[in-house]
Amino acid sequence: MPTFTALTHLPGREAAEALCEACEDLTPEPVGTGIFEIEDGSERWEVGAYFTEAPDEIALAVLAVAFGAQPFVISELPEVDWVAHVKRELTPVRAGRFYVHGSHDADDIPEGVEALWIEAAMAFGTGHHNTTKGCLQALDRLATEGFTPSRVADIGCGTAVLAMGAARLWNVPVLASDIDPVAVDTASANVIANGLDGRVISIEAAGFDHPTLEQAAPYDLVLANILKQPLIDLAGDMARHVARDGRIILSGILTTQADEVTEAYRAAGFAAGLRDDLGDWSVLVMTRS
Template sequence: MPTYSALTTLPGNAPADALALALEDITPEPTGIGVFEIEDGSGLWEVGCYFTEGPDEIALDLLAAAHGARPFAVSELPETDWVAKVRRDLSPVEAGRFFVYGSHDADKLPAGRTGLLIEAAMAFGTGHHGTTLGCLNALDRLLSAGMQAETVADIGCGTAVLGMAAAHGWPITVLASDIDPVAVEVAEANVIANGLQDRVVCLEATGLDHPDLAANAPYDLIFANILKGPLIDLAPSMAGATRAGGRIILSGLLNDQAEDVSAAYLAAGFTLEQADIVGDWSTLTMIRT
């Protein structure tokens, strides 16, 4: 069955949401609609939708014009077995002591390494993305330096790979939260697959806004691998939730965004311990003063 995509951009979140809402009423009906901020400082938002039959390009052009968006770019996507493709393309990832792999590569886990099983169907958060890799490397460095932690949270956990890595590093229970209920389900499945269901608790939460997260504070370590805007917004809350001398590991940042995020956390009472770059992405390790 062919699949078609239609993508456009326009300035501002509210106009993008309005266009996405209008797309729900066109015929043929999209099978999925998404709205995403383009994290390049342009202020543009992308609106995308998918169809299982050829879309009405005239209707799309009229909607785009009415909402101040660029004309939709419509493409027919090749039929692909995405899970099989991910299995072919995503080899295991090594980050210090951590070895992130799919079940199809279970026989490649080296002796003496800490294995983190993430299924191939869950591409983001496998460790291949520079943000996840940067966070794992930062955690490995803290463990090698002898850091001890009793309370750890993974905010915006996605697959929960960072929370699971922390649970392997210290004999504690880690809280892993995400705003997306589907991500929480994925995280729970990964936690069970890794035999960590008693060590990593998955929660649905916006930022740190959950009673269990509040009850467990202050934290010795908090991961937040999300995006520039939410990271800056969270700075005061992160300061309140991190104990003096505790650390945070921040990522989800393009290299040219790191300075703005660092400044927000410096103002909130943190100092920068180390900035790591993996390709286009930065990871910041900071200490609560």
């Protein structure tokens, strides 16, 4: 089945949301729409609509003019099994003591590593992105320094690679939450595949908003590899759910955004610790004062 994309951008979240909503009334109707902030300091938002038949280019042009957006760029995507393609392309990742691999490399694991089996799937976190790799390296450093948490949470867990890494390091139960039900299903499957069923518990939740997460607090360690604005929005909740002297590992942050996130967490009661920049991305390790 062919897939068509129609993408544009414009200033302001409210205008982007209104345009996104207007796209839903098009004929043919899109199978999905969405917006996200272009995090380059321009305060512009991208609007996307996805179709299984060619969209009405004239109607899209009219919408773009009506909402002050750039003209829609329409593309037809080739029919590709992207998961199979990614599996072929992904090579194992070494991050500290961790070795993240797919099933195609399961017979070639080096000795003395903590192997984590992650298949390409519809969730973030195969270890190849610098944010995931940086968080795994931060976990490795904490363990090397003798840090020993007993209560751990991974907020926005994606594939649960970070939650599983923590469970392997400290042999403690880890709660792994994500707002996306597909990610939660993917995380649960990965947990079973890695022999961690019962030690990593996958939960569908936004932030800490779940009875299980609330009851398990305060946490000695919280991982959150998401995005700048959700991290800033989470700072107050993080302070309420992290124990005194507890650690947090934050990523999903561009290097240009790291200072802003650091200041938000300082204001919430965290002391800045290690900052590790990998390419364009930063990983922050902070301690609740």
